[in-house]
Every structure is written in C-alpha cells, then in structure tokens.
Amino acid sequence: MAVKDGPARSHAERKCLGAWYTPEVLAARIVSRAASLVEGPIRNILDPSSGDGAFLIAARAIVPGARLCGVDADPMAWSACQERARGAHVVLGDSLLSEDEGGIAWTREFPEAEAAGGFDLVVGNPPWEVLEAAAHQGRQSRRAYADALRRSGAQVFATGAKINLYRVAIVRAFEHLRSGGVLAFVVPGGLLRDAGSEALRGFLLDAGEWSEVWEFETGATLFPTAHRDLSCCVVFVRKGRPTDQLSIHAAGSGTPVLLDRAVLDRLGAPDRTIPALASEAELDLMTRLWRLPKLADCVGGIRKGDVNLTTDRAMFCDHPTDLALRTGKEIGPYRVPDGPRRWVAPERFGKRAHTESVRVAWRDIADRTLRKRMCAALLPPRSVLADTLNFLVLSGDEAEAAYFVALLNSHVFEWAVRRRSAHNHLGKRIVGPCPVVPYRSRDTRCRQIADLAKRAEKSPEAAIQADAALAHQYGLSRADLALILEGFPKQPYALKEAILGAFDG
Ligand SMILES: C[S@@+](CC[C@H](N)C(=O)[O-])C[C@H]1O[C@@H](n2cnc3c(N)ncnc32)[C@H](O)[C@@H]1O
Numbered sequence: 095m096a097v098k099d100g101p102a103r104s105h106a107e108r109k110c111l112g113a114w115y116t117p118e119v120l121a122a123r124i125v126s127r128a129a130s131l132v133e134g135p136i137r138n139i140l141d142p143s144s145g146d147g148a149f150l151i152a153a154r155a156i157v158p159g160a161r162l163c164g165v166d167a168d169p170m171a172w173s174a175c176q177e178r179a180r181g182a183h184v185v186l187g188d189s190l191l192s193e194d195e196g197g198i199a200w201t202r203e204f205p206e207a208e209a210a211g212g213f214d215l216v217v218g219n220p221p222w223e224v225l226e227a228a229a230h231q232g233r234q235s236r237r238a239y240a241d242a243l244r245r246s247g248a249q250v251f252a253t254g255a256k257i258n259l260y261r262v263a264i265v266r267a268f269e270h271l272r273s274g275g276v277l278a279f280v281v282p283g284g285l286l287r288d289a290g291s292e293a294l295r296g297f298l299l300d301a302g303e304w305s306e307v308w309e310f311e312t313g314a315t316l317f318p319t320a321h322r323d324l325s326c327c328v329v330f331v332r333k334g335r336p337t338d339q340l341s342i343h344a345a346g347s348g349t350p351v352l353l354d355r356a357v358l359d360r361l362g363a364p365d366r367t368i369p370a371l372a373s374e375a376e377l378d379l380m381t382r383l384w385r386l387p388k389l390a391d392c393v394g395g396i397r398k399g400d401v402n403l404t405t406d407r408a409m410f411c412d413h414p415t416d417l418a419l420r421t422g423k424e425i426g427p428y429r430v431p432d433g434p435r436r437w438v439a440p441e442r443f444g445k446r447a448h449t450e451s452v453r454v455a456w457r458d459i460a461d462r463t464l465r466k467r468m469c470a471a472l473l474p475p476r477s478v479l480a481d482t483l484n485f486l487v488l489s490g491d492e493a494e495a496a497y498f499v500a501l502l503n504s505h506v507f508e509w510a511v512r513r514r515s516a517h518n519h520l521g522k523r524i525v526g527p528c529p530v531v532p533y534r535s536r537d538t539r540c541r542q543i544a545d546l547a548k549r550a551e552k553s554p555e556a557a558i559q560a561d562a563a564l565a566h567q568y569g570l571s572r573a574d575l576a577l578i579l580e581g582f583p584k585q586p587y588a589l590k591e592a593i594l595g596a597f598d599g
Pocket residue numbers: 111112113114115116117141142143144145146147148149165166167168171187188189190191218219220221222
C-alpha cells in the first residue's frame with residue numbers, strides 16, 4: 095500500500111496537531127464503502143480535518159459532482175489541500191469549537207449543506223491527540239482550549255482532565271450530518287474497548303446505526319511513523335435509527351463477523367465493549383463461553399496490589415524484613431523468584447489483612463503483542479504486592495487458589511481476555527467479566543487441576559496438563575481448543591501440539 099505523509103513536519107509538530115495523514119488507497123476504500131451506505135442522494139461531502147486532502151481527492155473520483163468541503167486548522171495542511179483537492183471548498187479554521195469560541199461559521203461557509211439539513215457524508219481521520227498531553231496547536235494553552243471545547247457545547251466524553259480530540263470530533267461530525275447521512279472516520283482502536291470510550295460507544299450505538307467497523311492490528315501498518323502499539327479502526331455510522339447489527343472486519347480476516355444488537359449487548363457487557371472477533375467460529379465459541387459465570391462473580395474481589403511503587407516508596411527498604419515486596423515484572427506463569435529484590439518496612443506498612451494468606455496474583459501490565467499475556471502465580475503469605483500486580487480475594491483454601499492460578503494461566507481464559515482487551519493493562523475491568531468455571535472442592539477435575547498447578551512451577555509437563563484439563567473443564571471440544579490456540583500466533587507450534595495431545599490423552 096502506497097503511504098504518504100503529507101507536508102513535511104517534525105515529529106513533535108505532527109504529534110501536536112494529530113497529523114498522521116491517511117494513505118490514499120485506504121481513503122478511497124473508506125469513501126467508497128461509506129457512500130454505499132448513505133440513504134438518498136450524495137450532494138455534500140465534508141472532511142472536517144482534511145489534512146492535505148486524501149479523503150476529498152478520493153471523494154471527487156468516487157462521487158463525481160458532489161460538493162466537496164474541507165476544514166483544517168493548520169495553514170500548511172490547508173494550503174496543501176487547496177492545491178491538491180482542486181474544486182473543493184477548504185476553510186482554514188477550527189471544526190471542533192463553536193463559532194462563539196472561535197470555530198468556523200458553518201452556515202456562512204457551507205450554506206448548501208446547512209440548508210439541506212446537514213452533510214450526506216462526513217469522512218476523514220480526525221486529530222487523535224489527548225489534550226492533556228499537548229499544548230493545542232501552540233496558540234492556546236491546552237487548558238484554555240479544553241475549556242473552550244467544553245463551552246462549545248460538544249459532548250467531550252472526557253474522563254477526568256483528559257479530552258481525546260477524536261471523541262469530540264466524532265460527536266461534532268455527527269451534528270453536521272443529515273438524517274440518513276453517513277459518518278466514516280479513522281480513529282484509535284481504543285474506541286472499541288477502552289473504558290473512557292464507553293459513553294461514546296453508547297452514543298454511536300443509540301444515536302445512529304453503527305453498521306460496520308474495520309480493525310487494524312497496529313496503526314503502524316497505516317502510519318509508518320506512528321508508534322507500533324497504536325491500534326486503529328475505521329467506523330461507519332449512519333445517522334437516524336439505532337444500531338441493530340454490527341459487522342466486524344478484523345485485521346487480516348477476509349470474512350466479516352455479523353453481530354445482532356442483542357448478542358453485542360450481551361458479549362460487550364458491562365461496558366459496551368466491541369469484542370475482537372475474526373470469524374463466525376470465534377463468535378460461536380465466545381457466545382458459548384459467555385454463558386458461564388463471570389470471574390468477578392465467583393471470587394470475593396479483584397484488587398490491584400497493596401502499595402503504589404511511586405507514592406509509597408518511603409516504605410521500601412533494601413535490607414530483608416519479613417515482608418517481601420513483589421512486583422509485576424518478577425512474576426512468570428506459576429513462578430515467583432525465591433528472593434525478592436526489595437522489602438517493606440513493617441512499621442511503615444501497617445497491618446493489611448490480605449498479606450496473611452496465600453494469594454493468586456497476576457501481572458497488570460502486559461504488552462498486547464506478547465505471545466502470552468496472563469502471568470499468574472501463587473504468592474506466599476507476607477508478600478506485599480505492588481500496584482503492577484492484581485490479585486483475587488479468595489476463601490483461604492489453598493486448593494482453590496492453586497485452581498485459579500491454573501485457570502488464569504490457561505490459554506482458554508487468556509483467549510477470553512483478548513476478546514475484551516484494548517491496551518496493555520489486565521486489571522479488574524478487563525478480566526472481571528471473563529468466563530470461568532467456579533472451583534468446587536468435591537469436583538475431581540478441580541482438585542486434579544489444583545494439584546497440577548502446584549507442580550507446574552517445576553514441571554512444564556504439569557503446566558501443559560493443567561492447560562488441557564481446563565479446556566475440558568470449560569466444556570470445549572478439540573476443535574474449540576485448536577481455534578483458541580490459533581489465536582496465539584507467537585506460541586511455539588510444539589507447545590500447542592503438546593496441549594492438544596494432553597487434551598486427547
Ligand atoms: C490525522 S490528520 C488527518 C488528515 C486527513 N483527514 C487525512 O486523513 O489524511 C488530522 C488533521 O486534523 C487537523 N486538525 C487538528 N485539530 C483540528 C481542529 N480543531 N479543526 C480542524 N482541523 C484540525 C490537523 O491539522 C490535521 O491535518
């Protein structure tokens with residue numbers, strides 16, 4: 095795919111403006127799909143952050159005769175757009191602020207679209223910046239700009255002090271769309287699964303027909319200079335009726351997965367997560383797994399560690415005490431190293447109930463691109479957990495704790511987690527709604543799994559046996575387990591074969 099980066103700029107400047115330009119091939123695919131979803135004629139098309147005009151150029155070819163309108167706040171982008179998207183009416187100005195706050199005068203600039211009740215098509219790739227992180231455009235302080243945005247009456251869907259400009263841009267674009275018109279935007283993948291986007295997901299599902307989403311594994315495949323971790327998606331929403339079906343096009347998968355609204359609501363609960371699904375077979379498996387109880391309902395609680403590594407550092411010491419400090423980095427699957435690197439001064443820590451018993455803990459931060467992300471282990475009593483670990487509150491029965499360590503480390507559980515996860519954290523919000531088979535002390539397989547978990551630190555064979563036994567415990571077929579293992583492309587082939595062999599045995 096040919097990639098182009100727009101007017102030359104430094105990385106810092108581009109970051110500040112959110113200026114990662116869309117490859118023309120992708121812009122053309124998006125405009126073409128969006129145009130096919132519009133109800134009625136297409137006369138007015140808008141890109142409200144038009145950069146150097148990739149979408150307007152595509153629209154000119156795909157919908158000949160339509161009026162092309164663009165806005166950009168950056169003079170360089172604006173002049174490049176005028177030059178390249180000949181015939182388009184491109185305005186230099188701000189498309190997010192209201193007119194009173196310094197935004198463009200919509201009725202004066204685009205009278206035909208305003209008279210028609212709005213644009214038929216709004217396309218583009220809005221700024222992705224988080225206002226907290228960058229002084230917006232260097233002209234106004236970020237604080238002043240955030241205040242102006244709030245006063246502008248846009249629903250900013252902000253969490254705390256942070257304002258993600260792409261969220262504001264989506265809502266603003268929606269305001270300028272006529273009923274039956276379509277919005278198609280390239281936005282961060284966080285829209286699909288981040289906690290902070292929950293309200294916006296609700297808005298898109300209810301204020302319009304969110305008919306389609308295209309997911310890209312990393313934004314770096316589209317924007318080569320962007321960070322490799324940046325996930326990215328394209329959303330298509332028609333203004334009018336609420337959503338009754340969503341079609342998910344996963345990265346690298348030829349066939350989309352169609353989800354009815356009722357299924358989407360059930361699989362996405364409680365936070366309207368749009369699940370990561372690459373095939374109908376995955377949807378079928380997820381639907382069956384999601385009939386099981388949720389982890390959060392089967393334990394006494396899911397908590398983040400006891401101490402904050404930064405703000406509580408006055409409690410830590412380099413000489414041994416009877417309280418070992420344990421951090422996420424140290425923990426491997428079933429594995430805790432013998433000696434801690436640091437300890438906690440008991441007189442500063444005080445007494446905390448949880449440190450008296452064995453705990454099931456797992457790393458909170460695990461890069462999305464790791465071959466295996468869940469790393470759970472049994473932490474002995476007198477371990478103080480850093481906030482880079484999460485732990486379960488359990489009854490105190492050691493067999494139950496061992497069972498849950500095996501369950502959290504299993505490929506089945508992590509496969510479920512991956513349907514919900516958008517970023518590098520694996521806390522309560524992500525894992526809590528994932529399905530589990532609860533521990534029952536009288537169940538032979540539960541006890542067997544707990545025994546295997548206790549041996550798994552020293553015996554890779556026991557870890558494999560536990561993994562396979564959990565697939566049986568979840569009621570899966572061999573084909574289900576094979577499908578799950580396919581979802582871990584970086585795991586060695588021999589390991590996957592060994593797990594399948596143990597499942598058969
Ligand atoms: C991610 S780039 C995308 C450009 C173009 N739509 C494309 O896909 O190639 C975002 C653009 O938004 C512009 N921009 C940032 N804030 C803006 C605002 N408040 N109003 C209008 N444009 C803005 C930037 O100057 C930049 O050109």
